[in-house]
Amino acid sequence: MAPGWARLVRARLREDRGQAAVEFTGTLPVILATLALLWQAALIGYSFSLAGNAADAGARAGAVDGPAACEAAAREDLPAAWLAGARFGCPGNGGDLYEVSITFSVPVLFPGVLDLPFTFDADAAAVNEVPS
Numbered sequence: 212m213a214p215g216w217a218r219l220v221r222a223r224l225r226e227d228r229g230q231a232a233v234e235f236t237g238t239l240p241v242i243l244a245t246l247a248l249l250w251q252a253a254l255i256g257y258s259f260s261l262a263g264n265a266a267d268a269g270a271r272a273g274a275v276d277g278p279a280a281c282e283a284a285a286r287e288d289l290p291a292a293w294l295a296g297a298r299f300g301c302p303g304n305g306g307d308l309y310e311v312s313i314t315f316s317v318p319v320l321f322p323g324v325l326d327l328p329f330t331f332d333a334d335a336a337a338v339n340e341v342p343s
Contacts, residue, residue, distance in 0.1 A: 247320065250320060251319070251320060254317065254318060254320070254322070255317050258293065258315065258317040258318070258331070259331065259333070261288075261289055261290065261293055262289070262293070262297075262313050262315050262331065262333035263333050263335070264288055265285045265286075265288040265289045265297075265313055265333070266285065266311050266312070266313045266333040266334060266335035267335045267337075268284045268285055268287070268288040269281040269282065269284050269285030269288075269299065269301060269311040269313070269335065270309055270310070270311040270335040270336055270337040271284070271337050272284035272285075273301050273309045273311060273337070274309035274337035274338060274339050274340050275340050278301040278302070281299070281301035281309070281311060282299045282301050285299050285301070285311065285313060286299070289315075290322070291323070292318060292322030292323035293315060293316075293318070293322065295316075295323070295326075296315055296316035296326050296330070297313060297314065297315040297316075298313070298314040298315075299311070299312075299313055300312035300313070300314075306339060307338065307339055308336040308337065308338060308339060309336060309337050309338070309339040310334065310335070310336045311334065311335050311336070312332060312333070312334050313332065313333045313334075314330050314331070314332050315330060315331060315332075315333065316329075316330050316331075317331065
C-alpha cells in the first residue's frame with residue numbers, strides 16, 4: 212500500500228482542474244483571427260456602401276451644378292480615412308446622364324492606417340440638368 216502522500220499526489224495528477232483555462236488559451240488565437248476576419252468583411256461592406264453613397268451624391272451635384280460641385284459633394288460624403296486613396300472621375304460629358312466614377316482603397320482593420328493593395332470602383336449616374 213502506498214503511503215498517504217503518494218495517494219494524494221496521484222489523485223492530484225488525475226484531476227482536471229485548470230483544463231478549461233488550457234483549452235481557452237489554445238483556442239484564443241482562433242477566436243481572435245475569426246473576429247479579425249469578420250471585422251474586415253464588415254469594413255469591406257461598409258467601404259462599398261460609403262463609396263456608393265459618395266458616387267450618388269457626386270452624380271446628383273454634378274448633374275445640377277457641374278463637375279466642380281460633383282467632386283466637392285463626393286469628397287464631403289466620404290470620411291477622411293477613405294479620402295486618402297480615393298480618386299474621383301467627374302467628366303461632365305454633356306450627355307443625357309451625368310456619370311461619376313470613384314476609385315478607392317479599402318482599409319485593413321483600422322481606417323486611415325493601412326489599405327488593401329488593390330482598388331475598387333463605385334459608379335453612379337443621374338439625369339444631366341446642366342445645359343449643354
